[in-house]
Amino acid sequence: MESAIPAHLAxxxxxxxxxxxxxxxxxxxxVARYRPGVRRVVMAYFGVQYRGTAPVAATEALAEIAERFxxxxxxxxxxxxxxxxxxxxxxxxxxxxxxxxxxxxxWFEPVRExxxxxxxxxxxxxxxxxxxxxxxxxxxxxxxDRAEGVAAIAGGMSGEVxxxxxxxxxxxxxxxxxxxxxxxxxxxxxxxxxxxxxxxxQDNLCLIxxxxxxxxxxxxxxxxxxxxxxxxxxxxxxxxRDDGLAIGCYANxxxxxxxxxxxxxxxxxxxxxxxxxxxxxRWAESHPTHVKIFGAAMKxxxxxxxxxxxxxxxxxxxxxxxxxxFEYRDCHPRTGMLATVETLxx
Numbered sequence: 001m002e003s004a005i006p007a008h009l010a011x012x013x014x015x016x017x018x019x020x021x022x023x024x025x026x027x028x029x030x031v032a033r034y035r036p037g038v039r040r041v042v043m044a045y046f047g048v049q050y051r052g053t054a055p056v057a058a059t060e061a062l063a064e065i066a067e068r069f070x071x072x073x074x075x076x077x078x079x080x081x082x083x084x085x086x087x088x089x090x091x092x093x094x095x096x097x098x099x100x101x102x103x104x105x106x107w108f109e110p111v112r113e114x115x116x117x118x119x120x121x122x123x124x125x126x127x128x129x130x131x132x133x134x135x136x137x138x139x140x141x142x143x144x145d146r147a148e149g150v151a152a153i154a155g156g157m158s159g160e161v162x163x164x165x166x167x168x169x170x171x172x173x174x175x176x177x178x179x180x181x182x183x184x185x186x187x188x189x190x191x192x193x194x195x196x197x198x199x200x201x202q203d204n205l206c207l208i209x210x211x212x213x214x215x216x217x218x219x220x221x222x223x224x225x226x227x228x229x230x231x232x233x234x235x236x237x238x239x240x241r242d243d244g245l246a247i248g249c250y251a252n253x254x255x256x257x258x259x260x261x262x263x264x265x266x267x268x269x270x271x272x273x274x275x276x277x278x279x280x281x282r283w284a285e286s287h288p289t290h291v292k293i294f295g296a297a298m299k300x301x302x303x304x305x306x307x308x309x310x311x312x313x314x315x316x317x318x319x320x321x322x323x324x325x326f327e328y329r330d331c332h333p334r335t336g337m338l339a340t341v342e343t344l345x346x
Contacts (some may be wrong), residue, residue: 002175004031004161009135011327013178018168025165027037030144031158031173032151034099034134041137042098043207043317044108044269045128046115049331050231055122057089058092065094065115073107077152081255081269086242087332089124093255093271097153101131110270116196116329124331128273132319136182138173142312149209149269149315165305167285170316171277184276188250188340199326199337206277209270211257212316217309224300225310231269236289237270244272247287248279250340269312273337276317 001024003010016122034041046065048058060082069078075096082092098104108129117126138148151157162199163172171177186202212233214225233254240252258268274280284290301308326337335340 002159002161004138004140004158005175006033008036009179011122011173011175014236015177015179015181017163017172017341019163019166020174023162023166025160025162027165027346028160029139029164030152031161032082032139032141032147033156033158034334035155038099038134038155040099040101040131041150041153041248042096042101042104042129043097043315044098044104044129045126047091047093047128047322047331047336048192049085049091049124049126049335050088050122053063055253057120057123059082061115061123062092062094062099062121063126068095068107068111069094069113071107073103075104075153079149082097082258082264083253083255085253085335087334089332089335091253092258093253095149097150098262099153104131111304113328116327119195119330124329124335126328126331126336127325128336129325130317131323132320133323135175136319136323137317138175138313139169140173140313140314141311146213146265146311148211148213148313150317151313165213167297168281170284171281174316174318175263176318182277184278186321187338190338192339193196193327195329197264197328197331197338199203199341200335201321201324201340202236202275203321205321205324206274206280207272207278207319208270208274208314209271209316211263211267211312213267213313216311221304221307221309229300232292236320239289240272240283240286245339247283248275249273249276249283251334251336257339277316282317 048061050058075098077095080094163169181202184204189200191198199242237254240249244252252272255269258266259265
């Protein structure tokens with residue numbers, strides 16, 4: 001049994017874990033292990049937004065960012081997903097991951113200028129970037145043999161880890177939690193740059209990407225997941241999308257992962273921006289929508305036991321203000337972090 005916190009980031013705790021040192025989790029889980037020389041990672045979300053049938057500009061933008069990703073300096077891994085937002089806008093997001101800040105910085109500025117620096121007919125575009133130190137970040141996987149998201153750029157996976165299967169495990173896996181409460185500081189502010197809108201968020205903003213992969217399931221298990229679990233998950237995701245602001249969820253996207261040909265695959269993930277890790281924890285532990293998700297998942301897993309082929313994972317980051325970048329062009333006012341700014345004055 002390993003600690004989720006890698007040895008080179010372990011330190012004397014001034015803030016204690018939620019479980020005793022001899023705690024034994026009831027089932028195995030694993031975390032991504034970065035190469036020791038990796039100090040920061042980058043997760044960059046490039047979004048396209050439109051209503052109705054995809055305009056030509058949307059198709060061109062998606063091809064453009066794929067070409068940029070494939071060019072020198074591009075991400076070591078990327079994926080693409082779509083969702084319908086609370087205002088009825090189709091949104092397609094291409095997410096790139098880097099473990100080399102210098103490479104990202106050299107690549108990013110011309111791409112940013114191209115992506116949000118010009119109007120595109122019939123669509124909005126946005127960029128949302130975090131570049132946290134690895135001490136501000138954690139991952140968790142139900143299986144060690146298929147990495148998703150930022151874990152795809154890690155050096156590998158851990159063995160079985162201790163800090164999971166209890167409320168508070170998410171915080172305990174973040175190395176900085178050993179000494180820091182990671183409390184939020186400040187308030188989001190709107191900055192205008194011509195037609196571009198930037199949001200300056202606050203210290204200790206929290207991002208979670210939490211995914212499901214049912215591509216390996218067989219007929220009976222797939223039916224059980226799609227009939228009994230997914231609708232409950234969708235209900236919770238829709239609540240966060242439509243009404244999450246009141247409980248500290250700034251924005252939520254329930255994404256369907258797209259395959260290389262653009263078709264919808266058998267993977268999904270929720271991607272949420274939160275005021276704080278504590279706000280995310282409160283929703284997870286006690287809000288009726290997540291209590292229902294947790295109950296449906298536990299019933300599913302207890303029914304199938306070790307034979308379950310559903311794969312689950314997540315990544316959670318608590319980022320300082322200077323590790324964040326949010327920029328929007330021709331997007332509606334509740335897009336992403338724009339929802340945190342009360343009014344968009346002309």
